[in-house]
Amino acid sequence: MSISKGVALVTGASRGIGRAIALRLANDGYSLALNDIPCNLPSLTALADEIGCVNVKAVSIAADVAEEEQVQEMIKKTVNDLGSVDVMVANAGILKSTPTLIETSLKDFDDTIAVNVRGVFLCYKYAAKQMIAQHQQRGGTPKGGSIIGASSVTAKQAWAGLSAYSMSKWGVRGLTQASAMELAPYGIRVNAYAPGSIDTKMVEKFAVDNGRDHKEYLAEKAQTVPLKRMGTPEDVANLVSFLVSDQASYITGQAVSVNGGLFFD
Incomplete structure (x- = not known):
C-alpha cells in the first residue's frame, strides 16, 4: 500500500460526477471514503474495489446526507477507518x-432543499469540526483541509423550470462564501464547482422527464x-483535483x- 496523500470523503459517489471525482482523487493519491444512499451501496462497493486496483484504500459508507445523525456517523466512520x-x-x-x-409541489421543493442545501450544510459543518480538531492536534499548521460543494451554473443564472x-x-454559493471566511483562521479552504450541462444520468432523467430523446437533447444542448x-x-473532477491541491x-x-463558456461571471 502506498503512502496516502490524505483522506477524501466524497458524497454521492456511486455514479456521475461523484464517481469521477472519487476516481480522480484516488489517482492523485488520496484514500477514499465513498458515500451514497443505502440503495446505491452495491455501486459504491464496486467503486471501492476499482479504486483498490490503483493501490489506494477505499471504504464505502451508506448514509443520507440530509440526516444529521447519519452525517455525523459518516464522518466518525471515515476517521475510524482511514484516520x-x-x-x-x-x-x-x-x-x-x-x-x-x-406546478412545483411542496414535496419536490422540500426534497430538493433537504439534499442540496441541508445536506451540503451538514457535510460542511461536521467536516469542518473534524478538520478544526485535526488542525489543533497538528499544532495549527497553515494547511487545515479543503471543503468542496456542488453548486451549478443555475446558481449564477437561473433556468426556467428549475426554480x-x-x-x-x-444557497450552496452563499454557504461556501460564509464558511470560507469563518474557517480561514484554521487553514481550511472552502470552494464549490458550478457545472453547466454535464452528461450524467441526472441530465438523462431531466431530458426524459421533459419528453425529450436523451441523445437529441444532448446534441441540442451542445450547440x-x-x-x-x-x-x-x-x-x-479535474477542477476538484486542482482546488484541493497545494x-x-x-x-x-x-x-x-x-x-464550456455557456455563462461568464
Missing part, C-alpha cells in the same frame, strides 16, 4: 424539474455551448464555473 478527513466533497444532490414555479434547484444551488460539446464528469492554496470562497 482523518482532509478533503470533503459535498457532491450529493438531486434535480426535480417541473414546467413552472406554480427549486436554482434556489438550492444559490448552445461555445465549445460545442457537453461537459463530462471528468471535466468537473496549487490552489490561495483560492477560497469561490464557485468556479465549468460550463
Whole structure:
C-alpha cells in the first residue's frame, strides 16, 4: 500500500460526477471514503474495489446526507477507518424539474432543499469540526483541509423550470462564501464547482422527464455551448483535483464555473 496523500470523503459517489471525482482523487493519491444512499451501496462497493486496483484504500459508507445523525456517523466512520478527513466533497444532490414555479409541489421543493442545501450544510459543518480538531492536534499548521460543494451554473443564472434547484444551488454559493471566511483562521479552504450541462444520468432523467430523446437533447444542448460539446464528469473532477491541491492554496470562497463558456461571471 502506498503512502496516502490524505483522506477524501466524497458524497454521492456511486455514479456521475461523484464517481469521477472519487476516481480522480484516488489517482492523485488520496484514500477514499465513498458515500451514497443505502440503495446505491452495491455501486459504491464496486467503486471501492476499482479504486483498490490503483493501490489506494477505499471504504464505502451508506448514509443520507440530509440526516444529521447519519452525517455525523459518516464522518466518525471515515476517521475510524482511514484516520482523518482532509478533503470533503459535498457532491450529493438531486434535480426535480417541473414546467413552472406554480406546478412545483411542496414535496419536490422540500426534497430538493433537504439534499442540496441541508445536506451540503451538514457535510460542511461536521467536516469542518473534524478538520478544526485535526488542525489543533497538528499544532495549527497553515494547511487545515479543503471543503468542496456542488453548486451549478443555475446558481449564477437561473433556468426556467428549475426554480427549486436554482434556489438550492444559490444557497450552496452563499454557504461556501460564509464558511470560507469563518474557517480561514484554521487553514481550511472552502470552494464549490458550478457545472453547466454535464452528461450524467441526472441530465438523462431531466431530458426524459421533459419528453425529450436523451441523445437529441444532448446534441441540442451542445450547440448552445461555445465549445460545442457537453461537459463530462471528468471535466468537473479535474477542477476538484486542482482546488484541493497545494496549487490552489490561495483560492477560497469561490464557485468556479465549468460550463464550456455557456455563462461568464
